[in-house]
Amino acid sequence: MLGSLWLIPILPLIGFVLNLLLGGVRARKSLVNAVGVGSVGAATAVAFSTLWQYVHQPTVTIVERYFTWIAAGSISVNASFQLDPLSAVMVAFVTFVGFLIHVYSVGYMHGESDRAYARYFSYLNLFMFSMLVLVLGSNLPVLFVGWEGVGLCSYLLIGFYFEKDWCASAGKKAFIVNRIGDFGFILAIFATFAVFGSTEFTDVFPMAAAHPQQYAAMATVIGLLLFVGAIGKSAQIPLYVWLPDAMAGPTPVSALIHAATMVTAGVYMVVRCNVLFRLSPTAMLVVAIIGGLTAVFAATIGLMQNDIKKVLAYSTVSQLGYMFLGAGVGAFVAAIFHVVMHAFFKACLFLGSGSVIHACGGEQDMRKMGGLRKYMPTTYWTFLAATLAIAGIVPFAGFFSKDEILAKAFEAGSGGLNGHGATYYVLWLLGLAGAALTAFYMFRLVYMTFHGSFRGGEEAEHHLHESPWTMTLPLVVLGLLSLVGGFLGIPRLFTGHEGWNLIERFLEPVLLPLGGGEHAAAEAAAQVSHHVVGAGVEWGLVVLSLAVAVSGILVARSFYIGERAFERPRRLADRYPLAYKLIANKYFVDELYEAAVVQPIHRLATLCWKVVDVILIDGVGVNGTAFTTELSGDLLRFLQTGNVRNYALSVAMGVLLLVVILW
Amino acid sequence: MTPATLIPIPYTWILSLSAVLFVIGTIGVLLRRNGIAIFLSLEIMLNSANLAFVAFALEFAARRGVAVALTGQLFVFFIIGIAAAEAAVGLALFIALHRLKETIDVDRFNILRW
Numbered sequence: 001m002l003g004s005l006w007l008i009p010i011l012p013l014i015g016f017v018l019n020l021l022l023g024g025v026r027a028r029k030s031l032v033n034a035v036g037v038g039s040v041g042a043a044t045a046v047a048f049s050t051l052w053q054y055v056h057q058p059t060v061t062i063v064e065r066y067f068t069w070i071a072a073g074s075i076s077v078n079a080s081f082q083l084d085p086l087s088a089v090m091v092a093f094v095t096f097v098g099f100l101i102h103v104y105s106v107g108y109m110h111g112e113s114d115r116a117y118a119r120y121f122s123y124l125n126l127f128m129f130s131m132l133v134l135v136l137g138s139n140l141p142v143l144f145v146g147w148e149g150v151g152l153c154s155y156l157l158i159g160f161y162f163e164k165d166w167c168a169s170a171g172k173k174a175f176i177v178n179r180i181g182d183f184g185f186i187l188a189i190f191a192t193f194a195v196f197g198s199t200e201f202t203d204v205f206p207m208a209a210a211h212p213q214q215y216a217a218m219a220t221v222i223g224l225l226l227f228v229g230a231i232g233k234s235a236q237i238p239l240y241v242w243l244p245d246a247m248a249g250p251t252p253v254s255a256l257i258h259a260a261t262m263v264t265a266g267v268y269m270v271v272r273c274n275v276l277f278r279l280s281p282t283a284m285l286v287v288a289i290i291g292g293l294t295a296v297f298a299a300t301i302g303l304m305q306n307d308i309k310k311v312l313a314y315s316t317v318s319q320l321g322y323m324f325l326g327a328g329v330g331a332f333v334a335a336i337f338h339v340v341m342h343a344f345f346k347a348c349l350f351l352g353s354g355s356v357i358h359a360c361g362g363e364q365d366m367r368k369m370g371g372l373r374k375y376m377p378t379t380y381w382t383f384l385a386a387t388l389a390i391a392g393i394v395p396f397a398g399f400f401s402k403d404e405i406l407a408k409a410f411e412a413g414s415g416g417l418n419g420h421g422a423t424y425y426v427l428w429l430l431g432l433a434g435a436a437l438t439a440f441y442m443f444r445l446v447y448m449t450f451h452g453s454f455r456g457g458e459e460a461e462h463h464l465h466e467s468p469w470t471m472t473l474p475l476v477v478l479g480l481l482s483l484v485g486g487f488l489g490i491p492r493l494f495t496g497h498e499g500w501n502l503i504e505r506f507l508e509p510v511l512l513p514l515g516g517g518e519h520a521a522a523e524a525a526a527q528v529s530h531h532v533v534g535a536g537v538e539w540g541l542v543v544l545s546l547a548v549a550v551s552g553i554l555v556a557r558s559f560y561i562g563e564r565a566f567e568r569p570r571r572l573a574d575r576y577p578l579a580y581k582l583i584a585n586k587y588f589v590d591e592l593y594e595a596a597v598v599q600p601i602h603r604l605a606t607l608c609w610k611v612v613d614v615i616l617i618d619g620v621g622v623n624g625t626a627f628t629t630e631l632s633g634d635l636l637r638f639l640q641t642g643n644v645r646n647y648a649l650s651v652a653m654g655v656l657l658l659v660v661i662l663w
Numbered sequence: 664m665t666p667a668t669l670i671p672i673p674y675t676w677i678l679s680l681s682a683v684l685f686v687i688g689t690i691g692v693l694l695r696r697n698g699i700a701i702f703l704s705l706e707i708m709l710n711s712a713n714l715a716f717v718a719f720a721l722e723f724a725a726r727r728g729v730a731v732a733l734t735g736q737l738f739v740f741f742i743i744g745i746a747a748a749e750a751a752v753g754l755a756l757f758i759a760l761h762r763l764k765e766t767i768d769v770d771r772f773n774i775l776r777w
Contacts, residue, residue, distance in 0.1 A: 642776030644769050648692055 002053040005064050005081040007046050008091065009132035015039025015125035023118030029110065036121030037102045040128050044095040051088055060084060060509045063138050063202055070141070075193060082138030082201060086336065086510045089503070090135035090268055093340050094261050097347050098128050100474035101256040104351050107470035108252050108358060120160060120250065127153035131261050135268060140189045140199040143269065147185065147233065150262045151178045157257060158249040170248035177242040181232015188225035191218065205275040209512040212279050219276045223283030226273055227290075234266025234320045236294045241590060243317055247309040251354030254309060259316045259350050260343040267323040267339050271332045275512050278330065281418035288328025288409075292427035295321030297587075299437035303444070304584045307364045308353045311445050315390065316346060318434060322405050325431055329417065329424060331408035333507045337489045338401035340503075341389070344485045345397055348386035348478035355379040355467040355475065356449060361460060366448040368456040375464040378472045380450050382479030387446050389482040391439040392549045399546075400486035406431050407491075407541050432548055439552025447560040493538050671725075677718035684711035698757045698767035702750065709746045713739045 018035045054062070061084040070077040083091075102124060109120055130149025137143040151174075159171025189199060195218045196204045208215045230236070235243035246258045257263070270277060270287065277283050295318050302314035319342050326335035357364055359376055373380045389396035392403065406428060411417075413425035454461045466472065489503040559568050573580040582588070641647075684707055691704025720735025757767050764771060 640776045642773035644772070645693060645696075652689055652693065 002050055002057070002062065002083075003064070005050065005062075005083055005136060006066060008043050008050065008095070009129050009136065011039045011043040011046065012125040012128035012132070016122045016129060019118050019122035019125060023115050023122060026114045027118060029114060029117050032114075032118045032121050033106055036125055037099075037106060039125055040095070040099050040102045043128065043132070044099045047091050047095040050083070051092055054083060054088055061202060063200075074197065077139060077141045077199065079142060080138040080200075081136040081142075083136070084510060085507045086268070086272060087135050089336060089340060089507065091132065093343050094128075094131050094135060097260045097343050097478075098131070098256060100477055101252050101260075101347065101351070104255075104354070104471050104474040105250075105252045107468045108354055109250065116160075120157075123153055123156045123160070124253070124256070127157070127257060127262070131265075134265055138201055140192060143272075144185065144189060147229075147265060147269075148182070150257070150265060151175065151182070151233070154178075154246065154257050154262055157253040158246045160249050160253065164248075167248040170242075170245040174242040174246050177239050178232045181229045181239055184225045184228025184232070188222050188229065191222045191225060195222065201272065205273075205512055208279060209275050210515050212514050215276075216279050219279035220282050223273070223277045223280045224286060226269060226276070227283065227287055230266030230270050230324070231290065232266075233269075234263050234324070235317050236266075236290050236321065236324060237297060238589075240294065240298065240317045241593060244310055244313040244586075247307070247313050251309065251350060251357060254313070255347045255350030255354065258313065259346040263316060263320060264323070264339045264343065267320065267327065267335055270324070270327045271336055271510070274327075274332045274510070275514070277327070278514060281420070284328050284330065284418065285420050285423065286328075287324050288412075288424065288427055291321045291324025291326070291328050292409075292430045293321070294318065295325060295434040296430045296437070297321075299434045299441065300583055301586050302441040303437060304580075305441075306366050308356065308366050308369070308445060308449060309350075309364055311366075311441060312346070312349055312353060315349075315438060315442065316342075318438060319346065319390070322402060322431065322434070325409060325427060326405035329405075329409045329412040329427075331405055332511060333504045334401060334404035334408055334489075336507060337503050338398075338405060340488075341397040341401040341482075341485050344478055345386040345389035345482040348382055348475060348482050349390065351471070351475055351478065352379050352383035352386065355471055358467055358471070359464050360456060361463055363456060363460065366445065368460075369449045369454070370452040370456075371450070371454045372464065373450040376466045378466060379475060382472075382475040382482075383450070384446060385479040386482045387442045389486075391442055391553060392435055392545060394546060395483075395486060397482045397485035400489050400491065402435065403542060403545055404489065404491060406435070406545055407538060410541055432545065435545055436548045436552040439549040440556045443553045443556035444560055447556060447565075451561055452565060493535065493542070671721075674718045674722040677721075678715060681711045681714040681718065684708075684714065696768050696770050698753075698760070698769055701769065702753055702757075706746060706750070709742055713742055716742075 015035050015038070018039075019032055022032055022035065061082065063080055063082045065078045065080040067079050068076060069079040102121075105120070105124065109117055112120065127150060130146045130153055132146070134143055134146025134150060137146055155171045155175040158174050159168045161167040162171070192199050192204060195215065196207055198204060208219060232239045243258055243263065247254055249258070277287065298314045298317035298321060302311050302318065305311045305314060319338070323335045323338050323342070326332070326338060355376065356369065356372060356379060359372065359379075360369060363369070385396065389398040392399045409424060409428040409431055413421050413428050415421070417424055454464070490500040492501060494500075560566065585591075688704045688706075688708030688711060691707065692701050695701050695704060716735045716738045720732045723735060724730065724732040760772065761767050
């Protein structure tokens with residue numbers, strides 16, 4: 001249904017409103033299911049039929065304008081949607097994965113009260129609406145509406161169990177940390193208005209691409225500000241702290257919002273604005289450095305987490321780091337490829353962990369699990385497929401996308417991209433190290449959860465069961481996609497020609513060529529440097545990353561499987577107590593923020609409350625005025641003697657005084 | 664009788680008399696406690712004002728060379744009218760007060776105070 005793009009986000013919005021009303025009247029769960037899952041299912045159907053028409057027609061970018069949203073002076077913003085290859089890819093996987101997670105939620109949330117159930121689905125539908133507005137918006141302000149909308153839904157769903165104090169604070173933490181990033185994003189929107197006079201993607205990017213030198217300086221500013229927004233939303237150093245805490249929400253929410261879709265919004269935005277980033281070597285370098293550091297940093301924390309969802313949360317942060325590393329080395333297509341693959345396997349992992357938690361009666365500590373393989377085979381096999389995908393084992397989904405990113409990072413290093421070759425080499429090494437860590441902690445998770453024998457006690461073991469079909473069906477679909485999804489982007493290396501790299505061919509129009517003198521030359525040089533790496537070296541890189549992943553798996557196996565499981569990690573911890581303490585406590589970053597940011601603000605707030613508000617405003621201002629009025633009245637009332645002759649005397653004296661003055 | 668055959672009284676004399684009467688009236692209002700006496704003093708003050716008006720009217724007419732200056736004379740009638748009305752209201756008040764307290768000593772009426 002090309003020509004009515006608005007239909008895709010509006011359906012979940014209707015679902016949101018209806019579910020809100022249904023929650024008010026405590027409607028039955030089947031009705032809520034029909035509205036909540038049905039609306040997203042319909043949106044998915046509409047989205048795919050639209051995309052089917054889209055890929056069979058020649059126009060690359062379709063912009064639909066609905067009405068003028070903001071008109072103030074020289075500023076004009078349209079409410080408009082845009083369909084181009086990038087938003088097409090995003091819409092496809094957001095609706096599809098979103099729909100699967102809605103189905104899964106039916107099984108996972110059935111224990112909730114009718115009211116909470118309706119509330120859950122209305123938030124989930126609102127999230128789908130916001131995310132679709134985010135990826136379809138054809139200018140920065142519309143994108144920002146979706147951006148804030150998903151932030152709001154994230155807050156609402158993290159704090160879904162708001163009766164528990166720590167869930168409510170986790171929601172607040174996510175919201176506040178995201179605000180810091182959003183501040184940068186808003187400044188970037190203002191700067192775009194100031195520089196280009198418009199924020200329509202179809203106006204700004206061709207303009208910037210046509211005159212690279214003219215806009216290079218401002219591109220650095222805008223690019224860095226945009227990236228501040230991306231850091232907040234996509235949980236990069238130093239604003240990643242909210243994502244692990246976001247696991248307080250229901251598990252399907254963690255899968256949908258905090259792994260598969262919302263957190264990738266930052267990557268989407270950076271790729272969307274790739275022209276601005278490509279104009280600025282500085283911005284590119286910053287993106288790559290933050291991404292590379294986050295990839296390794298979060299992976300090391302993931303090594304020692306015992307909460308199954310926390311491990312996955314840190315792995316999400318780490319994988320998002322890879323995506324930014326990809327964007328930072330100019331591999332924008334690879335970054336989006338990894339976004340999509342990550343959506344498949346991370347959604348599968350989270351839903352699988354939800355299934356495990358469901359079976360263990362809410363237990364999330366992996367030390368109290370083990371041996372679940374024989375109780376829940378479907379969950380195990382799908383989980384294993386997704387784990388192999390994230391570890392980067394051929395031919396699973398993550399192999400192709402992650403390898404593409406690492407290869408591009410290596411090329412950036414050897415080609416000396418923008419003259420920062422050495423830095424890019426270091427980042428490639430960090431990425432490779434991160435890959436080994438990823439393989440290790442993911443298989444640690446699998447071994448601790450599914451292998452060995454159950455450690456949660458007999459009572460709990462008695463309750464272990466496979467989940468209902470509404471939960472296992474999405475697992476199977478996502479598990480299969482984790483297995484075959486990577487074939488969307490088979491690199492030239494394997495097949496000998498570009499034709500098989502479907503996603504790269506599809507997304508190519510999004511990367512506008514930069515025109516004009518010097519930059520064209522630089523771009524051409526970069527194109528040349530693309531091919532400085534020979535086929536032999538590329539094969540070497542593939543083998544290297546595979547070897548790194550396999551060694552990570554083998555180390556995990558020797559640590560957590562067999563007779564002497566858990567013995568070696570304990571010995572290692574004893575030998576390096578300092579390092580162990582540092583990592584087990586997540587590098588004390590939360591404590592650092594607590595001391596450096598939260599406490600000072602808290603003290604400032606206390607000062608404002610106790611001194612400014614209570615003493616100055618309430619005391620001096622409000623009560624002081626009342627007190628002064630009362631006191632002067634108390635003193636002046638003695639003038640009222642009630643005696644007429646006294647008043648007459650005052651009048652006479654007054655007249656006398658007037659006469660003297662007027663003389 | 665033409666004005667030339669009479670020696671007019673200098674207006675300053677009349678004004679002096681008016682001032683004296685005004686001060687007497689004021690002192691009476693301030694010092695007397697009997698309500699009726701205060702009223703009488705008040706009437707003296709009003710009449711001293713009347714006298715001042717008449718004196719000014721005469722002098723004004725003389726200086727302008729006209730027979731009579733009506734403005735000043737007219738105010739006297741207003742004041743007499745108002746004084747009459749005020750006396751009626753005042754006396755009614757004192758009768759009401761007398762019924763209440765069997766006295767018209769104004770120092771006894773001081774309940775409207777702190």
